[in-house]
Amino acid sequence: MNLIALGEALRDRKEKPYRLEQAKQAYYVSLGTSWEDVTSWSKQLREEVAAIIPWDTMTCNQVQESAQGDTIKFLLTCTDGSKIESVIMRHKGDRNTVCISCQVGCPMACAFCATGKMGLTRNLTADEIVEQVIVAARWLQERDAKVTNVVYMGMGEPMNNYEEVMKSVRLLNDPKTFALGVRHISISTCGIVPGILKLADDPLRVNLAISLHAGTDETRSKIMPVNKAYPIKKLLQAVDTYLEKTNRKVLLEYLMLRGINDTREEAKALAKLVQHKKHLYHVNVIKYHDTGVFTHTEEDGRVQFVEWLREEGVQVTHRRTFGEDISAACGQLATESRKAKS
Numbered sequence: 001m002n003l004i005a006l007g008e009a010l011r012d013r014k015e016k017p018y019r020l021e022q023a024k025q026a027y028y029v030s031l032g033t034s035w036e037d038v039t040s041w042s043k044q045l046r047e048e049v050a051a052i053i054p055w056d057t058m059t060c061n062q063v064q065e066s067a068q069g070d071t072i073k074f075l076l077t078c079t080d081g082s083k084i085e086s087v088i089m090r091h092k093g094d095r096n097t098v099c100i101s102c103q104v105g106c107p108m109a110c111a112f113c114a115t116g117k118m119g120l121t122r123n124l125t126a127d128e129i130v131e132q133v134i135v136a137a138r139w140l141q142e143r144d145a146k147v148t149n150v151v152y153m154g155m156g157e158p159m160n161n162y163e164e165v166m167k168s169v170r171l172l173n174d175p176k177t178f179a180l181g182v183r184h185i186s187i188s189t190c191g192i193v194p195g196i197l198k199l200a201d202d203p204l205r206v207n208l209a210i211s212l213h214a215g216t217d218e219t220r221s222k223i224m225p226v227n228k229a230y231p232i233k234k235l236l237q238a239v240d241t242y243l244e245k246t247n248r249k250v251l252l253e254y255l256m257l258r259g260i261n262d263t264r265e266e267a268k269a270l271a272k273l274v275q276h277k278k279h280l281y282h283v284n285v286i287k288y289h290d291t292g293v294f295t296h297t298e299e300d301g302r303v304q305f306v307e308w309l310r311e312e313g314v315q316v317t318h319r320r321t322f323g324e325d326i327s328a329a330c331g332q333l334a335t336e337s338r339k340a341k342s
């Protein structure tokens, strides 16, 4: 829903401000699917607004479910024809995490990432970002389930679209709209230092995750061009500032690439990077999902890497894989129209 256009339409009609709140309630809380669902409005107002503002700003073209049923991927088309993807990961128990996109494509060109091959088309608006959560919430509601967590780990680099991303966080967190606690919202960055410093000063204390994927600059520069502008030392200095200001634990994401970053030396270098604040860093070891560039480290290699880190006293987990069979796993998101070009 385009809230700015809706606010203007209601002001033009000299409607009271609470009319906007009623529409927000129908959209974000009741998860209505059309203007007909704003039952607190008159029929005339519903029809007038429906004629000029679409209920949703995106249409859902495809829903794919993994064979295990624990991952659901949505292909969404924006009003300008841009396509994006978002994913629900259904954990054991009642936890349902939605992984959302913040840009159409991404300019950061990380070598292991399918989105990175697309280049950047444009930033998404806060409304478009939030709408991905709404689409997921409607899907879950039909199955008596709810969105419990949101991660900005889909297509795009959140720090390159900081204002709209934070606007979307405020919308998701607003008690009058989606009411999702900030502790259930995570933003992941490839390491844009100014964005991390801005987040450190933001009163909204969302979780921060860093796509690190290496223990040395030599390795990281080979797989992540961003490392030239923000090498590991500069990056972790910014993360330390974030830690000092927030005292919140930071997640370091580590995709395992065979023969590239899975050696004992790399594990030792990684442990050394975090040794000054071991209690505030947590490493997440992740299987690399095929995007046609590298080979993944086999499970025993990943388990060994985790062991090496544990021996060094690093807090670490070996993350479970979701949705590899429907190209919905970490690093695999890319809309088909662009995949064909890459």
Ligand code: SF4
Residues within 6 Å of the ligand: 106, 107, 108, 109, 110, 113, 114, 115, 116, 117, 154, 155, 156, 157, 189, 190, 211
């Ligand atoms: S990993 Fe993230 S920052 Fe890197 S290219 Fe992919 S979407 Fe962009």
